[in-house]
Every structure is written in structure tokens, then in C-alpha cells.
Amino acid sequence: MKRRTNPLVVGTRGSPLALIQTDMIVQRLRELHPGQEFVVEVRHFVTEGDRSQTTNVPLAQIAGRGVFVKELEAALLDGTIDLAVHSLKDMTSDLEPGLVIAAVGLREDPRDVLVSQRQLSLAALPLGARVGSSSPRRAAQLSALRPDLRFEPIRGNVDTRIHKVQQGEYDAAVLAAAGLIRLGLAEHITEYFSPDICLPDAGQGALAVETRADDIRSRELLAMLNHKPTWAAVTAERSLLRALGGGCQVPIAAFGEIQGDHLSLRGLVASGDYQQIIRSREQGSPDDPEGLGQALAAKLRAQGADHLLRSQ
Numbered sequence: 001m002k003r004r005t006n007p008l009v010v011g012t013r014g015s016p017l018a019l020i021q022t023d024m025i026v027q028r029l030r031e032l033h034p035g036q037e038f039v040v041e042v043r044h045f046v047t048e049g050d051r052s053q054t055t056n057v058p059l060a061q062i063a064g065r066g067v068f069v070k071e072l073e074a075a076l077l078d079g080t081i082d083l084a085v086h087s088l089k090d091m092t093s094d095l096e097p098g099l100v101i102a103a104v105g106l107r108e109d110p111r112d113v114l115v116s117q118r119q120l121s122l123a124a125l126p127l128g129a130r131v132g133s134s135s136p137r138r139a140a141q142l143s144a145l146r147p148d149l150r151f152e153p154i155r156g157n158v159d160t161r162i163h164k165v166q167q168g169e170y171d172a173a174v175l176a177a178a179g180l181i182r183l184g185l186a187e188h189i190t191e192y193f194s195p196d197i198c199l200p201d202a203g204q205g206a207l208a209v210e211t212r213a214d215d216i217r218s219r220e221l222l223a224m225l226n227h228k229p230t231w232a233a234v235t236a237e238r239s240l241l242r243a244l245g246g247g248c249q250v251p252i253a254a255f256g257e258i259q260g261d262h263l264s265l266r267g268l269v270a271s272g273d274y275q276q277i278i279r280s281r282e283q284g285s286p287d288d289p290e291g292l293g294q295a296l297a298a299k300l301r302a303q304g305a306d307h308l309l310r311s312q
Contacts, residue, residue, distance in 0.1 A: 007039040011081035014044035022085040032224045066092040084210045088203030093242035103226040108178035110205035114191040116172035132173035140251040140270035178205040199253035202237035232286040239293025269305040
């Protein structure tokens with residue numbers, strides 16, 4: 001491929017985690033294309049989700065999934081930027097027309113984790129402890145283990161949430177392992193939750209690079225960045241989410257992983273009051289992750305998922 005003569009303009013949110021993740025993608029692109037000399041210009045955007053960080057209102061009540069990506073997608077569509085780097089779990093399951101996810105990087109640890117005062121595990125938290133989490137998915141699953149806990153909204157960047165726990169505003173908080181690891185804050189993790197305990201959000205731990213469908217130069221540049229096993233897993237997860245019609249307000253979880261020659265996909269749907277949880281899993285070919293997600297959605301529906309989805 002010929003050298004770029006124009007700068008590669010990359011859009012990102014301005015949070016510490018977003019900047020680190022964007023730098024990871026840019027550095028990886030340079031490693032994959034050592035013979036090319038291209039100039040990268042990073043532009044910071046303030047999203048709707050960022051503007052609402054000072055409130056304790058759950059994101060699901062503000063605008064739902066996509067509040068951290070809309071401004072970046074608008075900049076892609078009007079040509080202001082060439083690429084946008086996202087935490088994949090923040091993206092809607094249906095992209096804006098004219099946009100594509102051109103690459104998904106190697107996935108970081110997809111698990112949820114607990115950060116607590118005095119390094120207490122979930123089981124050791126005091127009766128009625130306040131746990132910071134704005135995720136119905138997390139609250140539904142962990143309430144099944146500790147129905148006495150009070151799950152309350154928590155906002156702010158990762159370091160802000162940790163600080164709130166340390167200052168006693170919450171007894172603990174549930175966060176994504178990937179964010180703490182990338183920020184170098186893994187020492188604050190009290191407990192890792194296996195997918196059997198707390199099934200992750202669709203796309204959790206993965207970084208997506210979005211571009212315009214007709215931007216051939218960017219798509220060619222990003223092709224080598226795409227990690228195929230991660231791509232297959234998250235595509236199945238997003239297919240399940242799309243088939244169920246779920247967003248931030250609905251406790252839906254999905255986790256795919258390559259096991260030998262197969263792609264295994266687990267899914268979960270919970271009721272809005274967290275009293276009912278339906279789980280199922282399906283295996284299929286990594287070459288048809290979309291079909292696998294649809295198949296698992298049908299299986300969950302056969303178990304009553306539609307009733308739970310309508311109860312939200």
C-alpha cells in the first residue's frame with residue numbers, strides 16, 4: 001500500500017482511559033506498518049456520556065447505549081476524522097449507515113471485578129453494603145448471590161469511581177477489569193468475577209476501530225490490526241444483543257470465546273426487578289458468528305426471554 005500523504009485523523013474521547021486505548025491502537029498500527037511513514041493526528045471529543053458524568057443518573061436513563069460514541073460517529077460521517085477508537089461495549093449493536101467496524105483488537109480481560117474498602121470480597125461485604133454500579137446487568141447477577149446488597153448508581157471515570165470507594169461513599173464498586181488493567185490500576189482489584197458468576201457485557205474488554213465504509217485507505221490500513229478470534233467472539237455477542245433488541249436498560253449479558261474449532265457463546269437475560277434470570281449457551285462455527293448469536297437468541301426466547309424483555 002502507498003504511503004499516506006495526508007494525516008490520519010483519529011477521534012477519541014478525552015478521558016484518561018480513552019486516550020490510553022487510542023494510543024494503544026496507534027502504536028499497534030505503527031508496529032504493523034513499519035515501512036510506512038504516516039502522520040497521526042488525535043482529536044478529542046466530549047460526548048453526551050462525558051457531559052453527564054457529574055450526575056448520579058444512570059446512563060440508561062439518559063440516552064442508553066451509544067452515549068459515548070455518537071459525537072465521534074458524527075465526525076466520521078462529516079469527514080472531520082478518519083478513524084474513531086471505541087470501547088466496543090459502548091457501541092450500539094446497529095451502526096449508523098455508512099460506517100463500519102474495520103478492526104477489533106486483541107481482547108483484554110473481559111471479566112467484571114470488585115473494588116472494595118479493606119479488600120473485602122463480595123461474600124465478605126457487610127449486610128446491606130452500598131455497591132456502586134450503574135449496570136442493570138451486573139446488579140441482576142450479583143443480587144442473585146447477595147440479595148441484601150444495595151446497588152446504587154456511580155458515575156465518573158475509573159479513577160474517580162475508585163476514589164469514591166476509598167473515601168467511603170460506597171462500600172464497593174463493580175467495574176470492568178480491562179479498564180483498570182489498561183490504566184495500571186489493577187492493584188485496586190479485590191475480586192475477579194468469572195463469567196459463571198457475572199457474565200460480561202457484549203464486547204467488554206475489546207477495542208473497536210470504526211471508519212467510513214467507503215474509506216478504502218483506512219480499511220486497508222486497519223485490516224492487519226483485526227484480531228480474528230476476538231472479532232468472531234464479539235460479533236456473536238453483538239448479534240445476540242441485536243436479535244434480542246437489548247440496550248443499557250435491559251439486563252442482557254453475552255460472552256463468546258473460541259474453544260478448539262468451535263465458537264462458544266453464552267447469554268443471559270434478567271427481569272427488571274432482578275428476580276428472574278434466564279441463561280443459555282450455544283456452540284457454532286467461528287465462520288458464522290452472526291448466525292450463532294441469532295441461534296442463541298432463539299433459544300433464550302424459547303425459555304421465556306421475551307417475557308422478561310417486555311417487563312423492563
